[in-house]
Ligand SMILES: [Zn+2]
């Protein structure tokens with residue numbers, strides 16, 4: 024297996040691979056920073072802006088899903104309020120509007136034990 028030659032000086036054997044463009048680069052020509060090893064300063068800058076764009080995109084995506092969740096919750100609450108106002112659902116405690124609903128506080132009729 025032939026070792027790659029540095030793409031910068033074309034003389035020395037490559038010891039690293041650029042994190043950004045994956046080109047082989049020797050230890051002398053490698054540009055190292057906190058993100059890794061690059062063949063050039065330009066690749067490091069490109070990687071940095073790429074990462075920042077990615078972070079921005081994921082942040083935007085995250086806030087978008089939060090907005091969607093809030094919208095869904097608001098919609099559910101609005102529907103519940105509408106259903107309550109329309110009398111489709113009745114809250115326990117006799118707070119429901121008594122339009123044509125049967126008397127909710129009438130005692131439940133129990134069959135008498137001796138009905139013969
Ligand atoms: Zn080199």
Ligand SMILES: [Zn+2]
Pocket residue numbers: 041042043044045046061062063066
């Ligand atoms: Zn590169």
